[in-house]
Amino acid sequence: MHRYPFGMTEPLPLDRTFPLRGRDLRHAFLVVLARSRPLTITELLAVLTDAGFSVAGEDPHKVLSDRLRYEQKRGRIRRVSRGRYAIGKVAPTTAWRMRMRWAQSIR
Numbered sequence: 001m002h003r004y005p006f007g008m009t010e011p012l013p014l015d016r017t018f019p020l021r022g023r024d025l026r027h028a029f030l031v032v033l034a035r036s037r038p039l040t041i042t043e044l045l046a047v048l049t050d051a052g053f054s055v056a057g058e059d060p061h062k063v064l065s066d067r068l069r070y071e072q073k074r075g076r077i078r079r080v081s082r083g084r085y086a087i088g089k090v091a092p093t094t095a096w097r098m099r100m101r102w103a104q105s106i107r
Helices: 022-034 041-050 060-074 092-105
Strands: 077-081 084-087
Touching (some): 022 084, 041 060
16 A cells, blocks of 8 residues: 555645544654754653654653654754764755655644
């Protein structure tokens, strides 16, 4: 089963009815980091919560930490100091897709 229906060119918005996980969670926090200063995990969770999202998992801090570590290995996130992260290098098309998903979901 494909994530996008056949022929769909615009990204699907993030869904607030389900807790964020996987790619949706990564896209959400990458957009937040791209629009702000370096943030801690607690600050990132607060921004996501204020926007109406929740993070899947028993311990949201641990889930977010694991996803940040994954993105750090890919170069999309930089660890500025202990527990503080900033945006790294994101391909322009990917950045556009993430911004569009975020913008559509917070309307």
